[in-house]
Amino acid sequence: DTEVTQTPKHLVMGMTNKKSLKCEQHMGHRAMYWYKQKAKKPPELMFVYSYEKLSINESVPSRFSPECPNSSLLNLHLHALQPEDSALYLCASSPTLANSYNSPLHFGNGTRLTVT
Amino acid sequence: KQEVTQIPAALSVPEGENLVLNCSFTDSAIYNLQWFRQDPGKGLTSLLLIQSSQREQTSGRLNASLDKSSGRSTLYIAASQPGDSATYLCAVKVIIQGAQKLVFGQGTRLTINP
Numbered sequence: 676d677t678e679v680t681q682t683p684k685h686l687v688m689g690m691t692n693k694k695s696l697k698c699e700q701h702m703g704h705r706a707m708y709w710y711k712q713k714a715k716k717p718p719e720l721m722f723v724y725s726y727e728k729l730s731i732n733e734s735v736p737s738r739f740s741p742e743c744p745n746s747s748l749l750n751l752h753l754h755a756l757q758p759e760d761s762a763l764y765l766c767a768s769s770p771t772l773a774n775s776y777n778s779p780l781h782f783g784n785g786t787r788l789t790v791t
Numbered sequence: 792k793q794e795v796t797q798i799p800a801a802l803s804v805p806e807g808e809n810l811v812l813n814c815s816f817t818d819s820a821i822y823n824l825q826w827f828r829q830d831p832g833k834g835l836t837s838l839l840l841i842q843s844s845q846r847e848q849t850s851g852r853l854n855a856s857l858d859k860s861s862g863r864s865t866l867y868i869a870a871s872q873p874g875d876s877a878t879y880l881c882a883v884k885v886i887i888q889g890a891q892k893l894v895f896g897q898g899t900r901l902t903i904n905p
């Protein structure tokens with residue numbers, strides 16, 4: 676079982692749809708992350724939030740819009756996606772960015788996204 | 792630019808064997824190195840984390856070593872079991888442009904045959 680919960684587990688959406696991915700953790704972690712993982716590839720960092728503020732945006736297209744409404748929740752809003760955006764989207768958390776030097780990241784099980 | 796390489800890309804061994812997975816990185820300026828396990832279609836499970844000042848960490852049948860100066864880490868799995876079949880990823884934590892990031896290797900797909 677994972678302490679980082681992601682919903683939905685699977686999502687199929689058309690290129691004109693708007694959908695959201697959700698991530699929740701109750702470990703008191705103050706840093707949260709979105710990663711994208713294509714098949715047979717390692718995860719790639721998309722966004723990092725620290726204390727509910729966006730800390731890192733890895734030049735991600737604007738059709739991906741992150742949101743951190745509180746310290747336990749992280750959303751990823753999706754709009755006008757392309758088929759090549761189909762991937763496993765992983766959420767992770769860590770205590771804080773400053774204190775995470777020697778703390779592991781905790782990953783959720785991901786949302787499998789298919790864009791048709 | 793930090794690059795992480797894992798060898799081999801895939802490994803298939805009979806149950807009960809001891810095995811070693813390799814990870815190398817190009818820049819020794821790392822904060823820690825973390826080994827993860829990923830089952831098909833699932834998220835990442837942290838197995839072991841080695842701080843930059845440490846040489847090894849152990850958890851059950853797993854032992855991870857770190858030689859920061861040579862840019863190498865190994866994950867040793869003793870008495871392998873079919874349930875160990877998964878993809879194993881190593882990742883180093885670095886500072887890039889003032890931010891902490893994990894840089895992942897491509898992974899080793901491990902199959903343990905009963």
